[in-house]
Amino acid sequence: MDTDDYWDEEGLGVGGCEACPELVESRSRIVDGVGPADADLLFVGEAPGATEDERGEPFVGRSGDVLDEGLRAVGLARRDVRITNCVRCRPPDNRDPKTAERENCRGYLEREILAVDPELVITLGKVPAEHLLERSVAVTSEAGRIHELSIGERTQRLLVCVHPAATLYDPSQRETFNSALDAAAEYAGDGGQSTLGEF
Ligand code: SF4
Numbered sequence: 001m002d003t004d005d006y007w008d009e010e011g012l013g014v015g016g017c018e019a020c021p022e023l024v025e026s027r028s029r030i031v032d033g034v035g036p037a038d039a040d041l042l043f044v045g046e047a048p049g050a051t052e053d054e055r056g057e058p059f060v061g062r063s064g065d066v067l068d069e070g071l072r073a074v075g076l077a078r079r080d081v082r083i084t085n086c087v088r089c090r091p092p093d094n095r096d097p098k099t100a101e102r103e104n105c106r107g108y109l110e111r112e113i114l115a116v117d118p119e120l121v122i123t124l125g126k127v128p129a130e131h132l133l134e135r136s137v138a139v140t141s142e143a144g145r146i147h148e149l150s151i152g153e154r155t156q157r158l159l160v161c162v163h164p165a166a167t168l169y170d171p172s173q174r175e176t177f178n179s180a181l182d183a184a185a186e187y188a189g190d191g192g193q194s195t196l197g198e199f
Contacts, residue, residue: 014030
């Protein structure tokens, strides 16, 4: 798909894309990434849910509260980081985005990552980790580890993290989640020099 037709390079957003018929039907709006265009940390989730679709912002509602709390615990605030999703339109009945839908939206996500050029991309949950790394990922055991992600000629560092919602269903995931955020904050604070958990 030619992302040039819909991508706003200045606003790092998408206008008018209708590449995924089922998502166009179920969405109220396209939910673009939020946060500084030069953020050191760029978080990537799966897809907008009902609250995100309603408010037009990724990771709001209960999962967003957990993310905000985790960021505060490592000395960061939501305004300090950029947050986006693999797909920008809400899937019907909160189903996972289909492979074809993720592929349709991949170009926008890659353009956002290249434009922001963060120290670290942090994937929240299994879907974004597997989408970007293009392999199966055991999120709990790989959480906090840093991997290499190739986008065109650019090599980007990516850290795997559990989804904030996982900590609501399984409190034992909270420590894993917080440790991964801690590793991300430390990495960014060191200007990408930390070797903590790398590869
Ligand atoms: S999910 Fe992405 S590719 Fe699909 S319609 Fe929405 S903006 Fe377009």
